[in-house]
Amino acid sequence: MDNLDLGVLRTAAGWRAEARGVVLGTITRTWGSAPRPVGSLVAVRDDGLIAGSVSGGCIEDDLVAQLRAGSLKLDRPTPLRYGVGAEEARRFGLPCGGTLELMLEPLGPQSAVDELLARLEHGERVRRMLDLASGAATLADAEPGADALVLTATRLVSHHGPQWRLLVIGAGQMTDYLAQMALALGYGVTVCDPRAEYADGFVIAGVTLTRDMPDDVVTAFKPDGATAIVALTHDPKLDDLALMEALRGAAFYVGAIGSRVNQAKRRARLAEHFGLTAEQLDRLHGPVGLDIGARTPPEIALSILAEMTAVRYRAAGARPEAGCAV
Structure with a gap:
């Protein structure tokens, strides 16, 4: 629903x-x-x-x-x-x-x-x-x-009730937009941020906030084929921990914010320090979101949800019928 x-x-x-x-x-x-x-x-x-x-x-x-x-x-x-x-x-x-x-x-x-x-x-x-x-x-x-x-x-x-779930790592400004848009699309949304300076001011009706460490949260979340996980902190100590667990699981979408240069460094860290395989790393969507020229936080949030939607329907084998505009 x-x-x-x-x-x-x-x-x-x-x-x-x-x-x-x-x-x-x-x-x-x-x-x-x-x-x-x-x-x-x-x-x-x-x-x-x-x-x-x-x-x-x-x-x-x-x-x-x-x-x-x-x-x-x-x-x-x-x-x-x-x-x-x-x-x-x-x-x-x-x-x-x-x-x-x-x-x-x-x-x-x-x-x-x-x-x-x-x-x-x-x-x-x-x-x-x-x-x-x-x-x-x-x-x-x-x-x-x-x-x-x-x-x-x-x-x-x-x-x-929400069948699809979104776990967001980081409670910054972009998360506000991403969480609210995801709620409108029927996701159950959880935000994880152990940093008091971000978590203390984060309040969105219908969104669950947890201050536990990201890797523990991902493990407890038990990601399945109806789960998306997006890392938005820009802090490797938080994002990498979450991604380490997320990429080993069954989430249909795993994404992380950052430039292509930073994504390459992240992949190297995840492979060297956490032992992730090339196949697991290839599941990571980064830079996160569709390339729509997004610059502002709401535009980036829109691009992330657009990519999540595309991946979700491709995974389900859905294709629009030829000539139909729904």
Whole structure:
């Protein structure tokens, strides 16, 4: 679940607290190309106010039109499909003749949205199971590695909370931008900095700060294929310790700030003092980030997340369909 969809749940819960009627739409299937991935959310209030997005706006407009026509007065979850034919796909802004299916769910006390949000606020990964006959939802801990939405004839199972994790070494100015952007992309973010002069003033809502030594933090983090680690201190005593452990692990992305000259020196240190192999060192992204001519801290943070995103999707074998602009 990305941060946009978490915001949809929060908005929907707020509307419910005001005793407003709310219908929650979840993308359950797509065929061809679609503007948003499976699991994306949109909420429609009883007066036509929209939160979230599942298309470029055309489907949202249609949902509002259906609500005003009275066809969204639902008593249980109901599927709705858009773009069955090419003409309808164009009408609803689905690129390349795509087809998209929504599960429309009238929210109520049985939906367990408040409980879900409470658990997400504690950083939990949660599995939500929606009974399609009754509209009642139950919650459980997400299974390790599980992220896929599953739709059967009787229930819809979705996973919520950060699946992807980012560990940043260093709590400097650039980390502020990197952490906030990463939160918006759905990462669970942890920042490590044992230096009091940096850690004392670092506070970002939703970000965990640890003052332990970087190598210990990386080890305790247990990096896996959904983990990115970025070293930003410019201090070899801190960055090198973190990279030593990170490059031996399974993180999908390991990056370090510094010029090409400094990167060459870093590689030599890691090989000589810590015994890292050439194969392990080749996993290091440095200079960190895509080369977009970035100069300012927010621009560099953007370049780092752009490279992380590219590596993440390449690792998953994802490729955009020819001729599609999503």
